Amino acid sequence: MRRYLPSLSALHAFEAAARYMNFTRAADDLGLTQSGISRQIRNLEEFLGATLFHRSGPRLVLTETGANYYRNLALTLDRLEEISIDAVRGRSVDSSLMIGTHPTLASRWLPERLGAFIGSYPDIPLEVMPAMPSTDFETTQLDVAILRGVGTWLHARSIELFPEVLAVVASPALIPPGSKLDPLQFAEFPLLQNAGRPSLWLNWLRLAKLSYSGRIQGTRFAHHEMIINAAIHGLGLAVVPTFYIRQEVANGQLHMPFGEPVQSDDSYYLVYPERKFHNPNVIVFRDWLLRSLRKA
Template sequence: MRRKLPSTAALAAFEAAARHQSFTKAAAELAVTQSAVCRQIASLESFLGVSLFRRGQRGVGLTEAGQRYARSVAARLDEVERDTLDLMAQAGQGGQGGSLELAVVPTFATQWLLPRLGRFHALHPGITVHFSSRTRPFLFADTELDAAIHPGVGLWPGTEGRLLMPEPMITVASPSLAASRPHWSPADLAKLPLLQASTRPYAWRHWFESLGLTVENDMAGPRLELFSMLSEAAAQGLGVALVPRMLVDNELASGRLVQLLPQELLSDRCYYLIYPEHKAASPVLATFAAWLDEEAARYRAEVG
């Protein structure tokens, strides 16, 4: 059956005119005449049987139907452009390449993954990894994402994946706060502002309980969304943070943060590479997953 699709030229003209709210500016962007844009949009409206623009003395404006269609068309053209650029890049590498759309939690990406990604690019220069920030689980069917690296208790329904590493959490504070006492005990921490992670609301309670302590204010304190915010707040002396060790290695090495107590809390979450079942056969994903396995194994060996 023949597809019922408008021409790409008409869609491009419509998207540009909708974005600029002007046929003249759209024509300038597309390097065609204004009359050519008008003809393309008129043919599109005839094809659809719907008016997309209101014409008036002061110019043009989108109808309600035009607004909805403009959002949809812009998203689809962006996807086509992205796929086209990916294919062109792959062709430029002799066909040995591709791209990967990866969802990541922001702090893990900036503190752990990105510092290591240069090694991946050196081994696989034809593969481009695109990052999207996601802090919560999501449905792959609602996205164009190929995979996700996410801390959780297991794989998501309808997905496959692999375990990368556990999540040991440690107590950190600024050097000045750490130096305010010669010795620290778990009970001492209960007297400090406890910086809270929005994604780990019971982390401090579990840490104190693992040491046989019950603390009334274990869930009180400033609440922050990202671990990068927690570590920065701790570095600024705003309190003590309980964060995954892998996300503050750089700060500990530079001295911006100090581990207050040696006791760790092994979180009930682990970091997983997760992907939809239908993506499992992707050569690009398989290449990235194998490299990520090696990097995670190397890190686990380094930290013991």
Template sequence: MNLEIVPGRLTVPSLSALAAFEAAARHGSFTRAAEELNLTQGAVSRQVAHLETVLGVALFQRARQRVALTPAGAAYAAEIRDGLSRLAAATVSTMAFRGAGGVLNLAILPTFGTRWLIPRLPRFTEAHPGITINFTTKLVPFDFAREPLDAAIHFGDPVWPGARLHRLMGEEIVPVAAPGLVARLGLKEPADMLRGSLLQQSTRPRAWANWLEQQGLPPQRALMGPRFEQFAMVSQAAVAGLGLAIVPRFLVEEELRSGSLVIPFDRPVTGTEGYYLVYPETRAELPAVVAFRDWLLAECEMAS
């Protein structure tokens, strides 16, 4: 039996056969897959055998009471597992249209999430107790069509094909350092900062260069220094005295209040880039997205 490829029609084996195969592949056992799916071992075996017939390729090597994936089976299992996960996520999202609740799968920038967003979330959950937010971190833009995500917090320009963007806020970039390091370096003017180590944030490679150029200083040393992936790591390195950091002011407000960091020269740099809420057109009317969007824009307006 071969798959019939008909133009305009999806060529997909039955969902029950795919579920049986994925469970057997994950457990490495037809028996354990049967227990998970509340089927008999024979039923799982028949589903997998039927799938192998449809595909025309062996998915398992069978030896006595044990089974092991063939190379083709291992590759297929990885793809099927992702596909079934996306089907489950799509089903949950669609069910959310029944009411005001649901699940919001949100990608956030890690430091923005921990320092700004999450402390404010109790107000959202109080207003929308039926909505559950699942978080993942993304440092760079991605393809919504290939990720099981409903929305994202993005920093940069308002460009994201196939998506809607809402500007949340801009930022002021300032240099910060531990008070002890300021004293050791004897910082009296911006040029003195070049005697210290300039801590780098990997997604903002021009941050130091932009600030130094604004002060009329040469940017040659702008990229020389330890590199970190997240602003939280950069700010903690600065607190530890490892060097001087260049960070958005609002992300280090706690350290500035406590005195663990100071701004030696309060000469901020502002740019055209900003923080945006982004979501694909296909999610624009999802109740959880609409509720989160309206709440987040109101929070940003209050904070400005």
């Protein structure tokens, strides 16, 4: 018998639209036009005999049927992707460990530790991918993630690894080392902004118990890796987590002219989907990471 299945194109269009809650962004993601996305979703709704979206003013909202369909479809598409990858590379995704984290953590903090893990567990292939605090752990294909937050993610378990500590740093080319500056003098220098964390300067002021009412503006960069490099080149002051810049501070590329670091309200956590609680590779990585941090 012929299977009762809608077209894969329609499923792709619906999954992207539900993920972004925006037809235009879904169209950009899939390389289609907005009208093409609308047409595919209309065809899918006609096939299912159900309404998947409705409008609430300017916002796009999933119906209850649409929300349930999206939740199950995302898992199904993830699984379909996994078995397709298995066919290409000749091994099961289940044998590997997929780790998600912030781009800067993935490039600065994680690699220096993964060598020890690979040496101890050479039979567990690793894949490192970008992940955000907004990761949906009900549908994600990640096995574990290392994320900044307050420790609460839906459909996931989390273990605190270490608190976040923030510092204002500068290049010696911008401010000579040994300069004695009042913390509020930060406003006299160009500032670097984190587009992903636009309130970092305000957070630093609050945590440092400084009263400042002026404007805070400056060149914006996408994430900490870009900001650190910009600070090293003297483009401005930056607020960054101290564990990212230990080497740069130690070798004098950056220094802290406005006082000691301050602990933020966030910490970094090991997070993994509730459904993967018994996954043996997750257990091995979790226990190894906690042991290695205790020894550090």
